[in-house]
Structures are given as structure tokens and as C-alpha cells.
Amino acid sequence: MKVLWLAPIPYIDDSSSHPAPWIITLAKELVKSGVDLTILNYNSKIEDKIVKKKFDGINFIYVKTPKLKLDLLTFYKIRINKVKNYLNMIIHEYDLIHIHGSEHQYEVMASKFTIPKVISIQGIINEYIKILPALSNYKTYIEWKIASIWEKKYLPKYKYFSCRTHWDIGYVEAVSPEAKVYTIWEMIREDFFEDHFSENSNKILFIGGKNPIKGLTELLFAFNNSLQEKGLKLIILGNCDRDVINIIIKKNILKNINIDYIECRGMQDSKGMIKAYEESFCLVHPTYIDNSPNSVCEAQLAGLPVIATDVGGVASLIKDGETGLLIGRKSKEIEYAIDRLLDDNGLKEHISQRSREVARQRHDPDLILQQTLDMYNDMLSYKR
Numbered sequence: 001m002k003v004l005w006l007a008p009i010p011y012i013d014d015s016s017s018h019p020a021p022w023i024i025t026l027a028k029e030l031v032k033s034g035v036d037l038t039i040l041n042y043n044s045k046i047e048d049k050i051v052k053k054k055f056d057g058i059n060f061i062y063v064k065t066p067k068l069k070l071d072l073l074t075f076y077k078i079r080i081n082k083v084k085n086y087l088n089m090i091i092h093e094y095d096l097i098h099i100h101g102s103e104h105q106y107e108v109m110a111s112k113f114t115i116p117k118v119i120s121i122q123g124i125i126n127e128y129i130k131i132l133p134a135l136s137n138y139k140t141y142i143e144w145k146i147a148s149i150w151e152k153k154y155l156p157k158y159k160y161f162s163c164r165t166h167w168d169i170g171y172v173e174a175v176s177p178e179a180k181v182y183t184i185w186e187m188i189r190e191d192f193f194e195d196h197f198s199e200n201s202n203k204i205l206f207i208g209g210k211n212p213i214k215g216l217t218e219l220l221f222a223f224n225n226s227l228q229e230k231g232l233k234l235i236i237l238g239n240c241d242r243d244v245i246n247i248i249i250k251k252n253i254l255k256n257i258n259i260d261y262i263e264c265r266g267m268q269d270s271k272g273m274i275k276a277y278e279e280s281f282c283l284v285h286p287t288y289i290d291n292s293p294n295s296v297c298e299a300q301l302a303g304l305p306v307i308a309t310d311v312g313g314v315a316s317l318i319k320d321g322e323t324g325l326l327i328g329r330k331s332k333e334i335e336y337a338i339d340r341l342l343d344d345n346g347l348k349e350h351i352s353q354r355s356r357e358v359a360r361q362r363h364d365p366d367l368i369l370q371q372t373l374d375m376y377n378d379m380l381s382y383k384r
Contacts (some may be wrong), residue, residue, distance in 0.1 A: 001376060002036040004094040006083075006106035009041050011062060012055055021270070022294055023100055024058075026187040029369045031057040035376075038094070042083055042104075044068065050086065061086075068143075075146050076105050083109040091115065096379055103147055107154040116379040118160035118182070121168040123291055125151045127312070128213070131288045135212035160379055164292045165313025182375045188297055188363045191270040195356070196277040197304035199348055202232050204338065205280035205304070207273070207295040208287070209238025215286030215309065216240070217248055221331035223262075224254040227338060234262045235276050241266070277304045281348065282341050286329050290314055300324070300359035303352040307337045321347075323355040 007023050023039075031037050038059040043051075044067045051062040063086050065071065065079040083106075091097075091113050099106040101122035110117055125148040133141055156176045162184050163169045172181055204227070208214025216236070223234060236245075241264050249257050265276065277283075283299040285308040290296075292313050299306050300317070306324040308314050318324035325340065327333040341348050 001034075001096075001380075002094045003030070003038070003096055003098060003376065004091075005037065005039045005098045005100060006104075006110060007039050007041060007098075007100035008104055009039050009060065011043050011046065011051075012053060012060060021189050022186040025189055025365075026368065026372065027058050028056055029187065029365060030372065033369060033373065035373075040083070040087075042079055044071075072142065072146065076150065080105050080108050084112070087113065096376060098376075102151045102155060105147065105150050107158065108150050111154055111157055116160065116382070117158060118162055118375065118379060119155070119158050120162040120184075121164070121172065121291065123289075124168060124171050127171065128289050131213070135288065160375075162375065165316035167313035167316065168291050182371070182378075184371045184375065185362050185368060186292065186294065186297070187365050187368045188294070188301055189270050190365070191274060192298045192301040193360060194274075194302065196274045196302040197352060198278055198281055199345060199352075201279055201281040203235055203280045204232055205235050205237070205276050205283045205299075206285075207237045207283065208285070209236065209240040209267075210244045211238070213288045214238075215288060215329060217252065218286045218329050218331055219284055219334060220245070220248055220254055220257065221252065222334040222338070224249075224256045225331055226335055228256060228258060228261055230342070232261075232338070232342075235280060236262065236264045237266070237268050237273065237276060239267060240264050273298065274302065277302050280304060282307055282338065284334065284338065285309070285314075286327070286334055287311060287314070288329065292317055296324075297359060297363060300355035301363060303356045305341055305348050305351040306355065307334070307341070319358075322351070323358050324351060 009020050027037055038061060040061045042065040043062040044065050046062050046064050049064045053060040063083050065082050071079050087109060096116040097110050099110060099119045103123060103125055107119055125144055129144045129148050132144055159179055161172045161179050162182045163172055164185050169181055172179060206219055208216060242259060245259060245262055282305045285296055287309050290312045296306050296308055296317050307327060308318060308324060309329050310326040318326050320326040325337045327337045
């Protein structure tokens with residue numbers, strides 16, 4: 001079986017880019033199972049028009065596209081057409097296309113081809129953009145607005161979807177009622193299938209950096225109100241530093257925060273994340289919108305208790321009081337949930353144990369691999 005993925009994989013020599021582990025982990029397992037897999041993406045930094053590489057048995061192809069500023073001026077049409085033209089030359093070599101996400105206009109690039117195509121829903125831009133204007137700058141809003149227009153127009157044209165949560169399934173059923181939906185969770189790196197958390201720690205973990213959608217400001221409000229007084233400390237992973245924290249503190253007049261109680265560790269690989277787990281008693285994820293955030297899934301697999309806002313598809317990951325705590329986004333609700341865990345070791349242990357059990361079944365790699373292969377074979381059977 002020859003499968004072509006359109007996926008947001010960074011140029012593999014660019015160590016500063018996000019490695020997209022939820023995609024690469026599945027890709028490696030598919031190759032081991034005998035699938036001939038090629039991953040195609042666009043890139044504005046490469047010198048040649050087309051760059052081909054092979055890594056871990058996976059074929060990578062990068063199509064050179066314009067820098068974002070020029071691409072924005074054309075509503076991404078240059079990017080779309082360059083990839084579409086290249087696809088037109090190679091599409092006959094493959095049995096099916098698997099599109100990862102609707103954020104990058106892959107669904108537009110592949111729409112005209114008649115071979116079987118499936119879209120794995122990641123985020124849903126048309127839902128995300130409803131909360132974006134209050135959180136981000138004008139440039140980001142324009143980028144997302146253009147993406148949402150393409151998404152809204154082209155998702156209904158697709159027949160096959162891979163979803164995970166009640167939220168993304170509901171959205172797909174609304175915009176494409178005749179589509180066939182496969183429920184397949186993401187494959188998580190094996191490093192997280194071990195127990196990693198500190199029951200007696202005084203540290204809270206936040207993963208999301210300075211991305212305003214992830215709710216760092218709300219967590220800092222809770223920290224300013226009472227959490228620091230209790231001797232709690234905060235570890236922040238992701239693109240964030242002390243200057244960012246100081247700006248948030250100054251802008252929101254958070255006078256009770258001592259910056260020495262906050263540690264910014266930047267982007268981390270799985271080992272760095274696990275080290276943070278082992279120093280923390282909970283992960284707090286006060287996000288504005290999410291489908292099935294990997295940070296929550298990975299923490300649950302490792303047994304680190306999670307507190308997260310009940311938005312998007314998060315309730316498909318967390319049963320309140322059983323596999324985590326679901327909250328609203330107000331700082332008082334964040335404080336109360338953290339206090340509950342801090343004061344109740346029995347609750348912490350119960351959530352840790354149950355979340356491990358449920359997450360390890362949900363993200364069983366053998367099951368996910370088989371479900372993906374079954375999906376591909378099912379799509380090909382309809383073709384025949």
C-alpha cells in the first residue's frame with residue numbers, strides 16, 4: 001500500500017521546529033507494518049523547488065512556497081497552487097491520501113484528485129477563530145480568518161474523516177452529514193507510558209508557553225491571588241521566558257507574584273517534559289479552546305493529575321473527579337481545583353491511577369495502528 005500524507009512536518013534538518021510527534025510516531029509504526037509512506041509538506045525556507053529526503057524509512061518531500069507575507073496577500077493561493085501542481089505530477093503513484101488537519105489548506109490542495117482521501121481533524125479553525133480576536137494580534141487573526149474561509153468551503157467536499165472527540169465528530173457531522181467518520185485517537189510517544197509524577201511536590205506544571213489561547217494569563221491571576229502564598233511554584237514549558245511573564249504581570253498589575261517562584265524552561269523533548277512531570281503534582285491546562293490536547297493526553301498516560309477547562313473536546317479526555325478535574329476559566333475556579341488536589345492526597349492518587357488506566361487503553365499503539373490500517377483498507381474497498 002502506497003500512502004501519501006499531507007502533514008505539517010517541519011524540514012527535518014531544522015532542529016528549531018516543532019517535531020510533530022503525534023504524526024511521526026504513527027508514521028514510523030505504519031512503515032514498520034509494511035506501508036510505503038511519503039509525507040509531503042510545503043516550506044518557504046528551502047532553496048530548491050523540491051527537496052526529497054528519507055528518514056527512518058519515511059519518504060519526505062518539501063515543496064518550496066513563498067514567505068508568509070506574500071502568501072497572505074494572495075489568500076494562500078500561491079502556496080495552494082504550487083503544492084497542487086506538484087501533486088498532479090505524482091498522484092498516480094499512490095493508493096490514497098491522508099490529510100492531517102485543515103489548518104494548512106491541504107484539503108484545498110488535494111480536493112480535485114479522485115483517489116480516496118481522508119482528513120484527520122486536528123483543530124477546527126472556524127471554531128477557534130471565534131475566541132481568537134480577543135486574544136491575539138491582528139496579523140494572526142488575518143491568517144486564521146483566511147484559513148477558516150478555505151476550511152469552511154472545502155471540508156464539506158470530503159467523504160472520509162478521522163476524528164477523536166465528541167466535539168470534532170459533531171462538527172464533521174454538521175458540515176458533512178454524508179461523510180463516514182472513523183474514530184481513531186492519536187498515537188502518543190512510548191516515553192509517556194510510564195508513571196511520572198510527584199505526589200508531594202509543591203510545583204504546578206503548565207505547558208503552552210505564551211500562546212494566549214492556552215490560558216497562561218488566567219493561571220497567573222490564580223497564582224497572584226493565593227497560590228504563591230501557599231508556597232506553590234510554577235513550571236512553564238513552551239515558548240516563553242521571564243520577559244513575557246514580566247509583561248503579563250505588569251499589564252495586569254499582578255503585584256503579588258514573585259518571579260522567582262516561576263521557572264520558564266522553554267521547549268522540551270519528551271525527556272525534558274517527563275523531568276517536569278516528576279517535579280510536579282499536577283498539570284493545569286486553562287485553555288480557551290482545544291480538541292484533544294496532547295499535553296493532557298501525555299500527562300494522563302504518565303499519571304500526572306490534570307486540571308483543564310471544559311471546552312472543545314476536552315470532556316472526551318476527562319471525566320470530572322475520575323480522570324482529571326474539569327473547570328471554567330476564571331482564576332477562582334483554577335485556584336479551587338488546585339487546592340482540591342493539594343489538600344486531598346486520596347483524590348490525587350485516584351485521578352492518577354484512573355487517568356493512567358483510561359489513557360493507556362485510549363492510546364494503545366497496537367490498537368491505533370490497526371484502526372488506521374483498517375481505515376485505509378476500508379477506503380480502498382469502496383474504491384474497488
